Amino acid sequence: MTEFLELLSAEDRAELERIGRRQTADRPDVLLARGESADRVLVLESGRVKVTVPTAAGTDAVLTFRGPGALLGEQALLDRQPRSADVVAIEPVQLLVVAASTFRSFLATHPDVALAMLAMLSTRLRDSDRRLAEFAAADTLGRVAARLVELCDAHGDPAEGGGVRITLPITQEDLAGWTGSSLESTAKALRRLRQLGWITTGRRALEVHDLQALRDRAA
Numbered sequence: 001m002t003e004f005l006e007l008l009s010a011e012d013r014a015e016l017e018r019i020g021r022r023q024t025a026d027r028p029d030v031l032l033a034r035g036e037s038a039d040r041v042l043v044l045e046s047g048r049v050k051v052t053v054p055t056a057a058g059t060d061a062v063l064t065f066r067g068p069g070a071l072l073g074e075q076a077l078l079d080r081q082p083r084s085a086d087v088v089a090i091e092p093v094q095l096l097v098v099a100a101s102t103f104r105s106f107l108a109t110h111p112d113v114a115l116a117m118l119a120m121l122s123t124r125l126r127d128s129d130r131r132l133a134e135f136a137a138a139d140t141l142g143r144v145a146a147r148l149v150e151l152c153d154a155h156g157d158p159a160e161g162g163g164v165r166i167t168l169p170i171t172q173e174d175l176a177g178w179t180g181s182s183l184e185s186t187a188k189a190l191r192r193l194r195q196l197g198w199i200t201t202g203r204r205a206l207e208v209h210d211l212q213a214l215r216d217r218a219a
């Protein structure tokens with residue numbers, strides 16, 4: 001998915017950098033907290049984060065992962081409601097922090113940036129609708145396969161033998177929360193995919209050997 005920064009012109013990016021301040025963080029720092037007021041937005045310049053919400057079972061549901069160029073905290077900024085999710089660093093990150101009032105003024109005087117943000121929000125809504133359809137139709141194995149395909153597309157590097165190495169430091173707990181499955185069901189699905197020879201796994205390491213098979217199983 002094309003992220004927010006990639007949609008901006010060089011001039012608009014330079015102006016955004018001028019009005020913000022840089023900040024660094026590391027795993028597992030909470031960058032934005034559920035329930036807090038929308039006093040700022042963040043732009044990821046490097047590193048990756050996860051967006052989570054707590055569940056009634058006491059676990060965290062992972063809504064998505066975001067990488068360099070992503071705009072964070074814009075929903076609460078727009079509707080002026082408390083934040084609905086936590087944004088947590090999963091590796092070292094560098095951020096551009098912009099105060100909410102400053103960012104609103106920036107949007108008012110830079111209509112192309114406002115349109116870019118609308119385009120980004122539209123893409124995210126389409127992705128959310130697609131995932132809801134997957135959840136309604138797929139079993140745990142299919143949902144795990146779909147998320148692994150997404151990881152390959154967004155966070156994959158070529159590996160030896162024609163495979164794909166997923167670079168995102170995702171845990172089995174994260175994957176379970178992302179697929180809406182129990183940890184036990186997710187572990188069982190991963191074990192089955194290993195038995196089929198489609199993937200190999202290690203500690204926060206995952207390599208896909210048959211991406212097309214995963215795509216077919218996720219469909």
